[in-house]
Amino acid sequence: MTPAPVAVALDTDDLAVAARWAGQVGPHVSTLKVGLELYLRYGPAAVEEIRAAGGGRIFLDLKLHDIPATVGAAAGAVSGLAPHYLTVHASGGADMVKAAVAAAPDVKITAVTVLTSMGEPDLAAVGLTGPALDAARRLAALAVGAGARALVCSPREVAAIRAEVGPGIDLITPGVRPRGAAADDQTRIATPREALDAGADLLVIGRPVTRAADPAAAAAEIASALRGRV
Numbered sequence: 565m566t567p568a569p570v571a572v573a574l575d576t577d578d579l580a581v582a583a584r585w586a587g588q589v590g591p592h593v594s595t596l597k598v599g600l601e602l603y604l605r606y607g608p609a610a611v612e613e614i615r616a617a618g619g620g621r622i623f624l625d626l627k628l629h630d631i632p633a634t635v636g637a638a639a640g641a642v643s644g645l646a647p648h649y650l651t652v653h654a655s656g657g658a659d660m661v662k663a664a665v666a667a668a669p670d671v672k673i674t675a676v677t678v679l680t681s682m683g684e685p686d687l688a689a690v691g692l693t694g695p696a697l698d699a700a701r702r703l704a705a706l707a708v709g710a711g712a713r714a715l716v717c718s719p720r721e722v723a724a725i726r727a728e729v730g731p732g733i734d735l736i737t738p739g740v741r742p743r744g745a746a747a748d749d750q751t752r753i754a755t756p757r758e759a760l761d762a763g764a765d766l767l768v769i770g771r772p773v774t775r776a777a778d779p780a781a782a783a784a785e786i787a788s789a790l791r792g793r794v
């Protein structure tokens with residue numbers, strides 16, 4: 565059966581635990597996400613072990629954000645690990661995104677628009693007044709213009725961002741919660757079905773799977789719900 569368009573966020577600082585989760589969920593999902601906790605502790609070994617344990621695509625979520633020269637060098641430094649996706653913050657600007665794209669041409673440079681944890685009061689506090697959608701749409705256009713081939717946004721914004729950037733750009737949505745699941749620190753959320761129906765290509769789901777009593781069963785349930793669109 566084709567794995568579901570889900571990236572499971574393997575968020576833990578223990579590589580043995582992450583590798584166990586990867587083995588459990590790998591058969592059900594297309595992608596495994598290695599984030600800051602794992603990468604900062606274990607470096608390239610985290611990517612290699614997760615790939616070996618789970619198969620599928622690797623989403624290396626380092627959310628790079630620095631001057632263009634530094635981000636370009638960092639993207640180049642990890643490009644040999646051949647992740648399918650590598651994240652940068654779109655708010656680093658067009659030249660920063662371009663530097664990542666130039667340094668890692670075989671990796672889908674993936675620009676994070678507006679973090680799904682932020683609500684409008686949080687955005688106003690950092691000087692982004694107005695609806696989150698306006699900032700997300702602006703950052704999406706900027707990043708795609710600079711060569712990003714994928715975007716991370718809230719499922720609530722995915723339809724408008726698709727209209728903005730057209731087909732051919734992978735739209736990836738964290739902030740996904742099955743109905744009834746705890747929101748945790750996420751603010752701009754939707755259910756897996758809502759995210760897919762709005763046009764997302766890949767759903768990022770972490771704690772609802774990894775903190776479940778049986779991560780394999782939780783991933784299988786989400787995958788079959790998405791297949792049946794129920």
Ligand SMILES: O=C(O)c1cc(=O)[nH]c(=O)n1[C@@H]1O[C@H](COP(=O)(O)O)[C@@H](O)[C@H]1O
Binds near residue numbers: 748
């Ligand atoms: O880039 C990301 O993946 C990301 C962007 C964003 O706006 N919000 C967001 O939650 N994420 C990541 O998506 C994952 C969500 O995990 P859960 O909230 O546990 O499902 C975490 O690994 C976050 O780092």
